[in-house]
Amino acid sequence: MSAELVVSVSEFVALLNQTLEFAYPSIIIAGELANFRVSKNKWLYFDLKDDFASVKFFGTVYQLPGPLEDGMLLEVRGQPQLHPLYGFSVNVQSIRPVGEGSIKRAAALLEAKLVAEGLFDEARKRPLLYPPEHIGLITSSEAAAYSDFMKILDERWRGITVDFMNVQVQGELAVTQIVQAIERFNALAEPPEVLVITRGGGSADDLAAFSTEQVTRAVAASRVPTLVAVGHERDVSLAELAADRRASTPSNAAELLTPDRRHVIDQLSQISQQLATGLNDLLADNQRQLQVIDEAFDEIIGRTLHSAQDRLKLNQQVLEAFNPEAAFKRGWATVRHHNTLIRSGQSLAAGDIVDIRLYDASLKAQIDNIIMKDDR
Amino acid sequence: MAEKSYRQLSEALEKVLAELQDPDVDIDRALKLYEQGQKLIAELGAYLESAENKVNKLTASSSTKSKKSS
Numbered sequence: 001m002s003a004e005l006v007v008s009v010s011e012f013v014a015l016l017n018q019t020l021e022f023a024y025p026s027i028i029i030a031g032e033l034a035n036f037r038v039s040k041n042k043w044l045y046f047d048l049k050d051d052f053a054s055v056k057f058f059g060t061v062y063q064l065p066g067p068l069e070d071g072m073l074l075e076v077r078g079q080p081q082l083h084p085l086y087g088f089s090v091n092v093q094s095i096r097p098v099g100e101g102s103i104k105r106a107a108a109l110l111e112a113k114l115v116a117e118g119l120f121d122e123a124r125k126r127p128l129l130y131p132p133e134h135i136g137l138i139t140s141s142e143a144a145a146y147s148d149f150m151k152i153l154d155e156r157w158r159g160i161t162v163d164f165m166n167v168q169v170q171g172e173l174a175v176t177q178i179v180q181a182i183e184r185f186n187a188l189a190e191p192p193e194v195l196v197i198t199r200g201g202g203s204a205d206d207l208a209a210f211s212t213e214q215v216t217r218a219v220a221a222s223r224v225p226t227l228v229a230v231g232h233e234r235d236v237s238l239a240e241l242a243a244d245r246r247a248s249t250p251s252n253a254a255e256l257l258t259p260d261r262r263h264v265i266d267q268l269s270q271i272s273q274q275l276a277t278g279l280n281d282l283l284a285d286n287q288r289q290l291q292v293i294d295e296a297f298d299e300i301i302g303r304t305l306h307s308a309q310d311r312l313k314l315n316q317q318v319l320e321a322f323n324p325e326a327a328f329k330r331g332w333a334t335v336r337h338h339n340t341l342i343r344s345g346q347s348l349a350a351g352d353i354v355d356i357r358l359y360d361a362s363l364k365a366q367i368d369n370i371i372m373k374d375d376r
Numbered sequence: 377m378a379e380k381s382y383r384q385l386s387e388a389l390e391k392v393l394a395e396l397q398d399p400d401v402d403i404d405r406a407l408k409l410y411e412q413g414q415k416l417i418a419e420l421g422a423y424l425e426s427a428e429n430k431v432n433k434l435t436a437s438s439s440t441k442s443k444k445s446s
Contacts, residue, residue, distance in 0.1 A: 131382075133381055133382070133383060150429075150431070153429060154429055157424075157429070158382075158423065158424055158425075158426070158427035158428060158429060159381065159382055159423060159427035159428070159429065160429045160430075161429075161430045161432065162429060162430065162431045162432070163431075163432045163434050164431055164432065164433050164434065165433075165434050165435070165436065166433070166435075177436070180436045181436060184434070184436050261424040264420075264424060265421055265424055265425075268417050268420055268421050269417075269421075271389075271393070271413075271417060272413075272414060272417045275393075275396070275410055275413045275414060275417075276410075278396060278410075279406060279407070279410045282401075282403065282406050283403070286403050
């Protein structure tokens with residue numbers, strides 16, 4: 001009789017867990033979410049099921065990609081384990097909605113939650129410096145996004161410093177790498193003036209990282225203003241909604257950030273011409289002002305001269321009034337005796353020969369008789 | 377970087393233009409501003425013709441290398 005191995009319950013649990021850990025250190029299980037619940041805001045309990053089976057999962061809320069609800073298709077990475085008290089479950093390492101329907105549904109639930117928090121409010125949007133001198137670029141160096149962005153940037157503008165962080169923009173590592181890159185740029189001693197987070201178009205699955213809660217919150221929390229550009233046709237990713245500005249493609253991002261330098265060069269030459277015209281106008285204005293002053297000066301001088309002439313005429317009239325010739329014309333006469341102008345009858349005696357001057361003649365006359373005024 | 381950036385040159389030009397538009401600016405000052413403005417415009421144009429964009433590759437931990445693009 002061979003002795004069969006007998007183990008205690010605890011030994012069995014430990015033995016089974018060792019075996020499971022060896023066989024499945026990490027496994028991805030796909031299925032439909034059922035019985036999803038969160039306990040004490042911290043612990044996750046749910047099942048994944050298909051038509052024939054159902055498996056229990058256990059995790060923490062930190063592993064949630066966003067809000068979930070029963071019926072979604074998920075890929076859950078985890079490690080199967082037999083709990084000493086509560087039985088079998090898979091310990092969750094990461095959760096990812098899959099399939100267009102579930103991705104959209106997960107995004108819609110997350111969007112509603114973040115909208116309620118105000119993460120997408122217009123009031124939160126900050127203006128971007130235009131054009132920037134220092135850009136932080138987060139994308140994959142392998143994708144066309146990087147070369148498209150740089151090509152348009154180089155065509156349009158000059159003198160920009162681009163600090164570039166190469167990240168995966170899809171797949172399992174994308175979320176962590178994008179979040180780390182955003183945080184790293186924010187922690188720089190001289191952070192860039194704008195963060196550009198971009199990738200080209202792809203399937204809903206490819207773009208999923210840009211609609212995760214982690215990336216969306218990292219974008220919203222960035223102190224450096226953000227521009228998120230995810231190439232796509234219809235749906236806008238949540239990271240774009242959280243960004244200060246969004247662009248439709250990597251090339252469009254470069255266009256939004258910078259003016260076309262050829263256009264600016266044209267504008268500069270226009271300003272140069274306007275400056276020249278402005279200066280000419282100013283000179284012409286000054287000349288006109290000088291002319292006005294000149295004319296005003298002439299007028300004042302003219303008026304002054306005029307009044308001087310008037311005064312002269314008046315003086316002449318006054319002078320004219322005192323002109324003795326005028327008195328002679330009116331019939332006055334003078335009497336001289338030995339060339340002395342006679343003012344009184346007492347200066348003369350009868351028989352004196354006197355000279356009389358009239359307006360138009362001189363007379364010589366002899367005084368016949370002198371009658372003084374008082375004698376009359 | 378000893379050279380002035382586009383933004384600095386551009387701000388300087390805006391100041392010049394604003395002062396020139398002041399109706400009280402006298403002719404001596406206007407002539408000086410005009411010269412400054414034309415000089416700034418020439419510098420801005422030269423900048424847009426000749427400056428280059430630079431790319432520094434950073435990793436999540438530290439800066440590694442830098443190269444010029446274009």
